Amino acid sequence: MMMMMLLLMMMMVVVMMMWKELSKRVDWPPRQIERWWRRRRNQGKMSEMRRFRETRSVLIDLLFIIAALFIVILIIISFLSTDESYFPFNDLTLLIG
Secondary structure (H helix, E strand, O other): OHHHHHHHHHHHHHHHHHHHHHHHHHOOOHHHHHHHHHHHHHHOOOOHHHHHHHHHHHHHHHHHHHHHHHHHHHHHHHHHOOOOOOOOOOOHHHHHO
């Protein structure tokens, strides 16, 4: 645990040194560099509402697929029922003989 804290502190120092170095190059204060990095990082992230909409659309698509499969299975079962045969099994003897 202590090693992890030490590593985290070292990383923070390196990042701060990087910001200071960059601020000297572009003539900005380090705080402004830090804000720029934060905004740049957050630009690539999706908003929570957009993630919700994408998840919702995927779930709706899956529900439609499941409903379509259910309907297809019901249609197949209705065609395979023995009560309503669509092939004349009784007249088979007439075709052979």
